[in-house]
Amino acid sequence: MLPTERAALTQQAETAALVAAHSAGVRVSDEGSLAGFLEIEALFNRIWLLPPGESAIPSELLRSISHAGCNVTAARDQTGRIIGAAAAIVTPQSQSMYSLIAGVASGISDRGVGFALKQHQRAWGLARDLTEMTWTFDPLVSRNARFNLSKLGADASEYAVDFYGPMQGDMNANDESDRLVAVWPLTSAETAACSEDRPIPVDHPSFSRSDVLKEGPDGDPVLVNAHGALWCRVPNDIVALRAQSPQVAAEWRSSIRSIFTDVFASGHIARGVSRDGWYRLAPGGTE
Structure with missing residues (x-):
């Protein structure tokens, strides 16, 4: 530069x-x-x-x-x-x-x-x-x-x-x-x-049942493949969940650890998170 x-x-x-x-x-x-x-x-x-x-x-x-x-x-x-x-x-x-x-x-x-x-x-x-x-x-x-x-x-x-x-x-x-x-x-x-408060918007992913790759500890989709990227969901409030149910919080930790470890190993990069807690995991080198 x-x-x-x-x-x-x-x-x-x-x-x-x-x-x-x-x-x-x-x-x-x-x-x-x-x-x-x-x-x-x-x-x-x-x-x-x-x-x-x-x-x-x-x-x-x-x-x-x-x-x-x-x-x-x-x-x-x-x-x-x-x-x-x-x-x-x-x-x-x-x-x-x-x-x-x-x-x-x-x-x-x-x-x-x-x-x-x-x-x-x-x-x-x-x-x-x-x-x-x-x-x-x-x-x-x-x-x-x-x-x-x-x-x-x-x-x-x-x-x-x-x-x-x-x-x-x-x-x-x-x-x-x-x-x-x-x-x-x-x-x-x-x-x-x-x-300057002009971020790239990351919206909740729309997906069908066939796009779901994995379900979370709560039984709902936690990893999906949609719109050219993988999407991974985390809890809305893990701090409250830790206090209310440490065992469930530990299950979330294990689930997300497994997903991110595998997804990063495949070359994906976390680029943005939606307001409701969905990470956008794009293939490496793409925006």
Whole structure:
């Protein structure tokens, strides 16, 4: 990419980040203060419903990440209170950054704060000649999946089994920590369009009974072949399901693990998620 093209794309990202923050009613900026790091640690612990003594990411580690020249981003409301945050490190010897953690206070997730955080991170990365961001997320959490793959324009083609080992806290309910690896191309036309709230729509797939390849733990179709792609359904609210019926949640984990492992091995890529939790798994190299 030519320097002029890079400068124009960075300007586009910075403008999109400012628009997203204004729309969400927050001020988004890099965080460098110890008080801010302590506030972020406390926020994340509340988000993940961690017991006393546990920490999603310690404030001293956030301070080290910032001091090393990596990214710690905070979103503040009109009172100056931090209501969302994210942290990312730069991958050595590459043009990639790795998002360690991101979260928004409960009760305000529909305001666009998370989107504003990610747009700030994109602008931060482009200003440093980075071209890609990666992170992991639970494939069973359909809301996060849709945000990552449809709202932001990332894709995924790698399934990591029990990535973190046993997870603590009420939100994870001791479930296995399987993760999809999201890859977000910071310079792509799709990502730029998504940053301006123009994502490619992914609608509920229409299919007949003959298109169904597999049924889920609830007895309904979970994997279908339709419209030139495979489609895989996940529960509407896995967090609630874990609390209500851990055994059924574990059955979903096993089912989705088997499907994604096989589908990715066949060269498919997860490109978008519908509002009702259907992943679009396109053949590799297609949009």
